[in-house]
Amino acid sequence: MYEIAARYCATRADIVRQIHTALDRLGQPDFLSELQGQLLAAVADEYRADLILDLGTGPGNSAAVFSIARPDAAVHTFDLEEGWPEAQRKLAITPDNVIAHVGDLTATDFTPIVGRSGAVVLFWDAHGFDVAAHVLGHIMPLIADRRHIVICHDMSHVHFLPEIDYGGKPFWRGLSHYGSWPGATAMTVLGWTATNVDQIIPILDFCARNQIEFSSFDADIHLTRSKAEIDALGNQLGILPLPAVHMGYFTMEAAGPRRFPAARHP
Ligand SMILES: C[S@@+](CC[C@H](N)C(=O)[O-])C[C@H]1O[C@@H](n2cnc3c(N)ncnc32)[C@H](O)[C@@H]1O
Numbered sequence: 001m002y003e004i005a006a007r008y009c010a011t012r013a014d015i016v017r018q019i020h021t022a023l024d025r026l027g028q029p030d031f032l033s034e035l036q037g038q039l040l041a042a043v044a045d046e047y048r049a050d051l052i053l054d055l056g057t058g059p060g061n062s063a064a065v066f067s068i069a070r071p072d073a074a075v076h077t078f079d080l081e082e083g084w085p086e087a088q089r090k091l092a093i094t095p096d097n098v099i100a101h102v103g104d105l106t107a108t109d110f111t112p113i114v115g116r117s118g119a120v121v122l123f124w125d126a127h128g129f130d131v132a133a134h135v136l137g138h139i140m141p142l143i144a145d146r147r148h149i150v151i152c153h154d155m156s157h158v159h160f161l162p163e164i165d166y167g168g169k170p171f172w173r174g175l176s177h178y179g180s181w182p183g184a185t186a187m188t189v190l191g192w193t194a195t196n197v198d199q200i201i202p203i204l205d206f207c208a209r210n211q212i213e214f215s216s217f218d219a220d221i222h223l224t225r226s227k228a229e230i231d232a233l234g235n236q237l238g239i240l241p242l243p244a245v246h247m248g249y250f251t252m253e254a255a256g257p258r259r260f261p262a263a264r265h266p
Pocket of ligand 1: 028031032055056057058059060061062063078079080081103104105106125126127131
């Protein structure tokens with residue numbers, strides 16, 4: 001990921017600036033940090049994505065980022081609630097390449113949306129087991145044999161967990177028991193991930209069965225690069241010091257097995 005981010009900074013300075021401005025106008029950094037937004041753009045650019053699946057519109061940060069980074073791609077954003085029109089107002093844009101779907105994405109047939117696309121970036125920022133069932137059981141079979149990457153929000157590296165101790169709290173037993181930040185239970189620590197979102201379990205299960213890695217942006221950038229390299233990236237992005245990313249990713253591109261769970265549980 002470091003090389004992808006560095007290439008993006010070196011070749012897309014105009015997009016870096018536009019994304020900075022757009023996220024500033026939306027004013028919701030708690031939903032997506034500027035670093036996360038710039039890295040989403042870097043990956044979409046690197047993949048030459050022609051289809052973006054943005055799961056979880058929320059206040060529209062990720063949809064705006066993808067729209068700017070890949071103006072010729074189809075950006076499909078999904079939410080239970082209508083968030084994109086308000087984002088459009090703040091961004092002062094009208095015609096754009098974002099198609100906003102309002103409703104339960106787990107009831108959506110992605111077959112016509114994926115269509116004949118060649119390179120897909122899926123950003124997974126809607127939480128829970130039902131969404132996981134739909135992503136892993138329905139969407140993944142549609143995109144597994146195309147160029148694709150799945151980027152998962154809310155996946156911290158344990159190295160950046162503020163407190164490795166339980167802090168006197170019970171162990172994690174799902175997002176619904178966790179409550180709101182800082183949480184009624186501890187986060188769960190599984191492998192390198194520290195998170196509170198339910199989909200971590202089916203994601204790790206899926207990756208293990210398909211013999212693929214669930215990888216960490218923070219391991220790629222913060223834990224394997226020198227301070228000089230990290231500062232250089234921060235300088236190019238105008239984000240100093242460079243904070244932790246808190247995102248993970250996986251792809252089936254190099255995978256042998258094709259093992260998918262059923263989309264709907266009984
Ligand atoms: C964290 S927010 C997304 C933030 C957004 N990516 C951004 O960058 O601003 C997660 C969103 O997922 C939506 N969501 C959760 N479950 C969903 C479902 N089954 N179908 C559609 N949207 C869902 C929620 O309504 C919520 O707005």
